[in-house]
Amino acid sequence: MTEPDEPARIAAPPAAGERSLVARYRAVRQASEALARALTPEDQQAQSMPDASPTKWHLAHTSWFFETFLLEPRLPGYRPFDPRFAYLFNSYYEALGPRQPRPERGLLTRPSLADVIAYRRHVDDAMARLLATPGAGGLGALMELGLAHEEQHQELILMDILHLFAGSPLHPAYAPPRRAAPGIAPPLGFVGFQGGLTEIGHAGEGFAFDNETPRHRVWLEPFELADRLVTNGEWLAFVHDGGYRRPELWLSEGWGRVQAEGWEAPLYWRRGEDGWLEMGLHGLRPLDPAAPVSHVSFYEAEAYAAWAGARLPSEAEWEHAARTAEPGGQFLDSGRLQAQAAPPGPGLRQMFGDLWEWTRSAYSPYPGFQPAAGAVGEYNGKFMAGQFVLRGGACVTPAGHVRPSYRNFFYPHQRWMFSGVRLARDGAADARRAHGAGEFERDVLEGLAKPQKSVPPKYFYDAEGSRLFEAICELAEYYPTRTEIGLLRRIAADLAAEIPEGAALVEFGSGASVKTRIVLDAAPQVAVYAPIDISPQALAAAAKAIGRDYPGLAVAPLAEDFTRALELPARARGRPVVGFFPGSTIGNFSPDEASAFLQRARQLLGEGAAFLIGLDLVKPEPDLIAAYNDPLGVTAAFDKNLLARLNRELGADFDLEAFDHVAVWRAAQSRIEMHLKSRRDQQVTVAGRRFRFAAGETLHTENSYKFTVEAFARLAAGAGWTLRRAWTEAQPAFAVVLLKA
Numbered sequence: 001m002t003e004p005d006e007p008a009r010i011a012a013p014p015a016a017g018e019r020s021l022v023a024r025y026r027a028v029r030q031a032s033e034a035l036a037r038a039l040t041p042e043d044q045q046a047q048s049m050p051d052a053s054p055t056k057w058h059l060a061h062t063s064w065f066f067e068t069f070l071l072e073p074r075l076p077g078y079r080p081f082d083p084r085f086a087y088l089f090n091s092y093y094e095a096l097g098p099r100q101p102r103p104e105r106g107l108l109t110r111p112s113l114a115d116v117i118a119y120r121r122h123v124d125d126a127m128a129r130l131l132a133t134p135g136a137g138g139l140g141a142l143m144e145l146g147l148a149h150e151e152q153h154q155e156l157i158l159m160d161i162l163h164l165f166a167g168s169p170l171h172p173a174y175a176p177p178r179r180a181a182p183g184i185a186p187p188l189g190f191v192g193f194q195g196g197l198t199e200i201g202h203a204g205e206g207f208a209f210d211n212e213t214p215r216h217r218v219w220l221e222p223f224e225l226a227d228r229l230v231t232n233g234e235w236l237a238f239v240h241d242g243g244y245r246r247p248e249l250w251l252s253e254g255w256g257r258v259q260a261e262g263w264e265a266p267l268y269w270r271r272g273e274d275g276w277l278e279m280g281l282h283g284l285r286p287l288d289p290a291a292p293v294s295h296v297s298f299y300e301a302e303a304y305a306a307w308a309g310a311r312l313p314s315e316a317e318w319e320h321a322a323r324t325a326e327p328g329g330q331f332l333d334s335g336r337l338q339a340q341a342a343p344p345g346p347g348l349r350q351m352f353g354d355l356w357e358w359t360r361s362a363y364s365p366y367p368g369f370q371p372a373a374g375a376v377g378e379y380n381g382k383f384m385a386g387q388f389v390l391r392g393g394a395c396v397t398p399a400g401h402v403r404p405s406y407r408n409f410f411y412p413h414q415r416w417m418f419s420g421v422r423l424a425r426d427g428a429a430d431a432r433r434a435h436g437a438g439e440f441e442r443d444v445l446e447g448l449a450k451p452q453k454s455v456p457p458k459y460f461y462d463a464e465g466s467r468l469f470e471a472i473c474e475l476a477e478y479y480p481t482r483t484e485i486g487l488l489r490r491i492a493a494d495l496a497a498e499i500p501e502g503a504a505l506v507e508f509g510s511g512a513s514v515k516t517r518i519v520l521d522a523a524p525q526v527a528v529y530a531p532i533d534i535s536p537q538a539l540a541a542a543a544k545a546i547g548r549d550y551p552g553l554a555v556a557p558l559a560e561d562f563t564r565a566l567e568l569p570a571r572a573r574g575r576p577v578v579g580f581f582p583g584s585t586i587g588n589f590s591p592d593e594a595s596a597f598l599q600r601a602r603q604l605l606g607e608g609a610a611f612l613i614g615l616d617l618v619k620p621e622p623d624l625i626a627a628y629n630d631p632l633g634v635t636a637a638f639d640k641n642l643l644a645r646l647n648r649e650l651g652a653d654f655d656l657e658a659f660d661h662v663a664v665w666r667a668a669q670s671r672i673e674m675h676l677k678s679r680r681d682q683q684v685t686v687a688g689r690r691f692r693f694a695a696g697e698t699l700h701t702e703n704s705y706k707f708t709v710e711a712f713a714r715l716a717a718g719a720g721w722t723l724r725r726a727w728t729e730a731q732p733a734f735a736v737v738l739l740k741a
Contacts, residue, residue: 021143022131028147029124031398032059033117035157038174041113047106048167051414052160057089057105060116062150063123064089068096069142071123075130081122082111092382144207145379151398154332155418158281158396163416166268166279173283175337184600185290185341187564188234189227191348192427193321195220200319201366202405211380212405214368218316222427225313225321228342228349229357230304230421233289235296236276236592238304239265240669241452248451249306254299257413267295267415274714275595281337281396286718289596290341292355292420298388298412301358301421309449313424315361315389315407322351322391322404329353329392331399339395339420353397355420356390356408363387363409387411394418441650441687448691454700455642457588458534462645468638475634477626479732480584484614485514487736488582491727492522498610498725498738504528504572506605508562508581510542515582519612520550528554530572532562563597565604577609584616584734587671587705591715594705598719602741609741611721617733618706621665628663628672628704636661639674639701652686662698670711674702709735 036044036055044055053061064085071078080086088108090099100108111119131139158174165172201215202208244264247255257263268279269287276287278294296304305311313321329352330340339354351357364384371381387409393402396418410417440459447454461469473481488495499505499519505526507516510533520526529546533539536559543557556569568577579601586594601611628635639661643654659676666673675698682693693699713723721739728735 021139022128024147025127025131025143026124028150029120032062032150032154032157033120035154039161043161043164044113045106045109046164047103048160048164049416050103051416052163053102053105053156054108055157055161056113056116057108058153058157058160060085060111060119061089061091062153063116063120065149066127066146067123070139070146071126071130074139075126075133078126081119085111085119141207145209148207148209148401149379151401154398155394155396158332158337159417162268162279162281171279171284174281177282177285184566184596184603185231185233186228186344188230188423190224190423190425191227191321191324192224193220193222193317195222195320195427198316198320200316200405202403206403208403208405209380209407210372211363211365211369211384211407214366216367220314220317220320223313223317224425224427225317225348226310226423227347228422229292229339229355230308230423231289231341232276232278232287232291232293233592233596234308235266235293235304236287236289237590238307240590240592241307243303243307246307246451249303251299251302251412254297254303254412257297257299263300266293266300275718288341289592289599292339292342292350294339294355294418294420295415296358296419296421297415298358298410300415301419302360304421305423307451308423309446310423310425312358312360313422315359315391317424318357318359318391318422319404321348324348325351327352330395331393331397331401332395333399334395336395339418350422351392352402353393354395355392355418356394356397357392357420357422359389359391361389363389363407383409390417390419444646444650445687445689448686448689448699452700453691453693453697455646457702459645460638460642460702462641465638465641465645468634468641471634472630472638475630475632477630478635479623479627480616480734483729483732483734484582484584484736485518487727487729487734488515488518491736492518494725494727495519495612495736495738496523496525498612499523499525499578500576501525502527503576503578504530504556504568506530506532506568506572506577506579508532508579508601509583509585510538515614516546516580517549519580520546520553526553526578528556528569528572528575530556530558530569532558532560532565534559534561563593563600565600568604577605579605579609579611579613581612582614582736584614584704586613587616587707588703589705590703591705595715595719598716598721602720605741607741610724611739611741613737613739615707615709615712615735615737616704617728617735618670618708619733621667623732624665624672624706625663628674629661633661635663635674639676642701643676646686650687652684654684655682658682659699669705670707671703671705673700674704675700707735709737712737 036059039055047054067080087098088100090096161174165174197217197219199215199217202212203215243249244258250258270277270279270284277284278287301312325348329350330336331353342349390408390410443456472478503526505519510531531539531542539557539559543555546553547555554571556571558565558569589597605611640656640659643656643659646652647654658679660679662675662677664673677698678693678695680695684691684693709726716723716739721741723737724740725738726735
């Protein structure tokens with residue numbers, strides 16, 4: 001065989017002694033075989049689809065690579081293990097002759113697995129002899145390429161085995177199930193970058209693939225990058241909002257895939273009786289809302305970004321931003337084999353490890369790129385058409401394999417790799433936000449940029465909104481407040497019996513209302529009252545009122561968004577804890593948000609805690625519509641006051657008379673929706689940005705989910721709670737439930 005030329009565009013590593021080369025070679029080769037030890041010979045034979053390969057083939061092909069490119073041309077007297085293997089285990093090197101068709105690799109029952117292992121031993125022994133020769137340190141780039149190539153196949157082994165196991169009705173686990181508690185994803189934020197003229201591509205003397213070179217200059221406009229990956233819980237909102245049924249979100253070819261292949265969720269999600277499950281290397285497990293969404297195609301990533309009012313980053317933006325991130329992450333050596341919830345902290349997280357991150361950049365050559373001469377030049381260059389770049393590495397990528405300039409690439413429809421999504425935004429249009437504009441403005445602008453325009457309902461409650469809501473509570477049609485108060489008074493003794501002596505009552509919301517006082521009056525054994533509220537003013541007023549009227553009670557307020565609180569006030573710690581969440585406020589959360597809230601509340605309140613929650617129950621549609629669209633127009637005024645607040649605080653120019661308040665019952669989702677419906681085609685300016693409303697288009701302002709006790713018990717169980725008791729009012733239907741952690 002003719003000796004291949006050295007890859008012209010693969011940077012050579014510094015000279016290394018033969019001992020370090022031998023140790024590195026052995027470690028990489030042993031790691032591949034370690035991955036296969038958990039698999040039966042039958043597992044290693046099967047091929048689940050044309051894009052995947054049997055584990056046995058991977059083990060043989062990586063040996064063929066060393067044999068073909070290093071041993072045959074460089075070790076005098078080397079004899080191939082079996083000359084026929086050149087046909088069986090060539091992957092795609094056209095210059096080296098014909099090969100077994102890729103879709104038919106699973107038909108290779110011979111050689112046996114034992115023969116493949118013997119082949120590996122034969123190659124390893126010969127490589128030991130080659131590495132022991134004088135000047136072995138000069139093997140250079142081909143040696144490094146062979147080792148990096150085998151590390152790539154280690155990741156492919158796990159990708160392909162997961163796809164194989166996911167197709168089995170037995171849902172086998174590659175590794176023992178992990179029983180870690182669901183994580184908590186920090187709120188999504190964005191990190192701004194000024195852009196300008198920058199350089200990307202590999203720099204320095206270390207090894208890099210040829211497609212990472214040459215280093216070159218690019219111009220970047222200002223941009224923002226999400227500080228973490230998109231989570232399962234956030235993707236569920238996309239699913240529930242009809243993301244897989246809305247062609248306006250999708251690229252044309254992507255929408256064709258959705259229809260042709262029936263996509264309705266990421267590749268390994270499965271519908272279970274009690275919610276979504278996800279197939280992973282640890283088997284079929286309940287979906288963790290806080291974990292990053294995985295195994296999505298470029299088409300899905302693009303559609304989600306459009307739905308979220310954002311976009312995918314370019315690979316140049318990603319690499320530029322990655323310089324500011326910590327290089328560590330969840331790689332194969334962690335043993336987790338699945339992406340983890342983002343850790344708390346400032347700045348960019350999960351840039352390396354966990355999941356490969358889609359970019360919007362087509363996989364194409366850098367300016368000045370030249371593939372290496374000879375067959376080895378086919379390694380990357382021949383694939384630079386029709387694919388898209390991913391960056392950062394994954395939980396199945398060997399540690400030390402990736403770097404900021406590393407370019408992975410797949411076709412836009414492929415989903416079996418460990419791929420996730422990080423959002424990006426243009427920075428120029430968001431300059432006000434980038435320079436310190438508040439959360440209110442950020443949330444409003446993000447909501448208005450979505451295909452279904454929306455504003456979070458927490459922004460209803462300025463001073464006028466709070467006054468109007470109090471008026472709503474007095475309406476004959478609005479039953480929830482008076483019904484819950486009546487129910488609490490009727491069951492007060494039962495509630496008191498469930499509250500231990502010296503307990504801390506933790507209220508989610510500022511409290512101090514009639515409902516809070518009903519519980520405190522019935523349970524004088526409560527020692528500490530700890531209201532949690534994001535509004536310091538509301539919190540201070542509640543704490544002052546309760547402290548004045550209950551002088552023997554310690555009041556320990558916590559100024560925090562109660563959906564994000566991580567630790568109880570000091571005076572509430574070390575006591576029995578009872579949570580209190582009245583008003584069916586939990587109905588304002590989507591099911592996934594409610595599940596995430598219940599998980600966080602369980603973590604906050606602690607093991608053994610009790611949790612009292614008010615639930616508005618499902619009832620006839622006319623009753624619900626009347627409660628949310630009263631004939632006096634108070635609810636309409638409450639809804640439109642949100643527009644008045646936008647005009648006042650964000651410089652918007654909404655014409656309140658150009659919108660109608662609408663309440664709609666969605667039986668399939670078991671929720672009432674409130675919308676503001678545009679009467680005509682119009683444009684509105686908010687914080688300097690213009691948004692178009694078509695006639696009939698709506699601004700979604702609130703959801704109010706209605707429950708059955710049984711359905712809520714299942715929701716709570718998924719978050720680690722057990723339903724112990726439920727007290728109900730028949731007409732209108734309402735419930736107070738007691739959960740135990």
